[in-house]
Amino acid sequence: MDVFAQPQSLWLLVTLPLLLAWVVRGLLRRKRDWASLGQGGRLRRDGSLGWLAAITCLILALAQPRWGRGTIPPLPPGHDIVFLVDTSRSMGAEDAVPNRLGVAIETAESLIRALGENPGNRAAVVAFAGRGRLRCPLTENLGAAAESLRELRPGDVQPGGTDLGAGLDVAIDAFGDQDRAEGRTILLFSDGEDHAGTWTTPIKDLRLAGIVVHSIAIGDPAHGHTVPSGRGAAPLAYRGAPVLSKREDRAFETLARETGGAFVPLGLASVDLGRLYQKRIAPIARLKREAIRPSEKSERFPIFVATALGLGLWGSWPSRGRWLRSRRWIIILGLLAPLGAGGGHDSAAARIEHGRSAYAAGHFGEALTAFERAIVLDPRGAIPRYNAAAALYRLQRYSDAITRYSEAHERADASLRTKIDFALGNTALALGDLTAALGHYDDCLASTARGSVMDAVRSDAAANRRFAVEQAKPPSNPSDSKDDPSSKADRPQSPKPDEGEDRSQDDSESKNPNRADGDQPGPHRPSGKQGPGGSGSTPPSAGSPEGRLNAALENIREARSRRPDETLPPTDDQRMDW
Structure with missing residues (x-):
């Protein structure tokens, strides 16, 4: 019975026949007594039927009836696509030109160009052979995904072999917990050979998540072709015989059919x-x-509470000029009346508090949903938008975060604008827009808002600005690499939107009408210091601050997550390494 959220409360309806019998019995007795007294005219009503109907409505209200569609925060625009690319040795076969993997990369790049026509689309790259490896996480910087594709080489994922099931598992995890309005898609590029036979296991998870798999089969399905071994011109051998690889389509066809691709x-x-x-x-x-997006039904119990109140008033109204009887029941129903208005339990403050709890637990998608609902309930408030932007940042949706920060900036007071300018600088830095980052840091440093919190924010902004200036300089040595550990030593610590509590502050800041202690996760702060106003430590789930900055710079601005080894590892002709 999905109409009621608490159907167990409906058992109280079994008392209604007993109450009805009691009402009828009372009515008959009153009529008999009225007649024995020789009274003429019609017997006055006692309101018992009204109260019986009111009790019925209250029982139904306790069961929390729900129907219709409630207000659901819209999903952000865009389409999430994971490019799942087979990099096993068989993808080096040259039946295709230049080889199977080369054809896969060229074809995938044409899809990336199509993705770039619509804002908000994100792409990720997963390579797989004997296991799956995330090469580029979901990002709106499609150039990062394209470069990660171009870096793929046959045999660069070890152990070798082909385990399509392992690749699908990594691809599913790559989507994260935040949906996009245009859905989720896996584009599988492979020759179809699979040695592990585990590819049917993830199908259930794909269906539950609403992920569509489109299978792009590459290679000659009719004849086998030799596979390069990585040791000169000699082909790959297995137990003394050359390996002949040809395209297999069974897994492709099944995955596409089962997921609607x-x-x-x-x-x-x-x-x-x-x-x-x-x-x-x-x-x-x-x-x-x-099709799979859950329908959030609206709570309708206030209708029944309000109806019960009306019936109770009707049942208590005197037949003649006396004031309301049964005052105790009127008081009870009066206390229940605020429930009839609905929404008291769904205030912006309640949603913000729920969002902060989810944020602290690392559930950023859930936190974002709560903050977006708070925006609906408090459309003129700055804090809900500020919090939503912090959650968007943690979800690596940097462009959306900038939009929400800008909206909050228009509604905020001077103190909160200082924090937002700092956060905008960090978000622009994560996107690789160094010019915009410097401008936002300058706005933060130009703020005249007073207080220890503001001083700390400006100090952090100055540190991050110096880092942005260093990044904007041309490299002095072209051979320097981002993977050189020494190059990371002087980087400022990562900006992060972790804590939601506020530091102690002076009186001028405590009078801020747009904020309350601890009601926002705060701007992204260098982690060597406490969070924006938080006296506590960073939640363990936040990860290494420096790692977060490195990930943002490497995956988004520098357009790669890691550089694969382009040299094929040695082979062993006693195992299926293709």
Whole structure:
């Protein structure tokens, strides 16, 4: 019985026949007594039927009836796509030109170009062989995904072999916990050979998550072709015999069919799949997202509470000029009346508090939903937008975070604007927009808001500004690499939107009308100091602050997550390493 949230309360309805019998018995006795007294005219009503109806409505209200669709915060725009690319040695076979992996990369890049036509689209890259490895996390910087694709090499994921199931597991995890309005898609590029046989296991998870898998099959399905070994011109051997690899389509076809995707037998040449994306891939993902998105039903118990109040008043109203009887019941119903108004339990403050708890626990998607609801309930408030932006930052949705920070900036007082300018600088830095980052840091430093909190924010802004200036300088030595540990030693510690409590502050700041102690996660702060106003330590789930900055710079601004080894490792002809 999904109409009621608490159907167990409906057992109270079994008392209604007994109450009705008692009411009828009382009515008959009153009529008999009225007649024995020789009274003429009609017997006055006692309101018992009204109270019986009121009790019925209250029981139904306790069961929390729900129907219709409530106000659901809209999903952010965009389409999330994970490129799942087979980098096993068999993808080096040269039946395709330049080889199977080369065809896969060229084709995937055509899809990235199509993704770039709509803002908000994100892409990730997962390479797999004997296991899956995330090469580029979900990012709106599609250039990062394209560069990660171009860095893939046959055999660069170890152990070798082909385990499609392991690759699918990593691809599912790559989506994270924040949906996009246009849905989720995995684009699988492979020759279809699979040695582990575990690819059917993730199908259930794919269905539950509403993820569509489109399979792009590469290679010759009719004849086997030798596989490069990485040791000169000699082909890969297995137990003394050359390995002959040909395309297998069974897994491709099953995955596409079970998830509602398409099977594309690409063959031996790359194809521009931009048109396929517009006509098939994007619409299917959107329909799948709309089909699985939970429907949030509206609470309707206030209707029954209000009806019970009206019936109780009617039952208590005197037949003649006396004032209301049964005053005790009127008082009880009066106390219940605020429930009839609804929404008292769903205030902006309550949503913000729930969001902060979820944020502290590391559940940033849940926190964002709560903050977005708070924005609906308090459309003129700065704090809900500020908090939502902090959650968006942690979800690596930097462009959306800038939008929310800008909205909060328009509504904030001087103190909060100082924090927002600092946070905008950090977000722009994560996006690689050094010019914008410097401008926001300058705005923060120009703030005249007073207080120890503001002094700490400006100090951190100055440190991060120096770092941005260093990043803007051309490298003095082209051979320097981001992977050189010494190059990270002088970096400022990571900006982070972790804590939501406020430091002690002076009187001028405590009078801020737009904030209350601890009601926002705060701007992204260098972690060597306490969070924005927080006297406590950073939650363990936040991870290493320096690691977060490095990840943002490397994955977003520097357009790669790690550089794979381009040299094929040695082979062993006693195991299936292709």
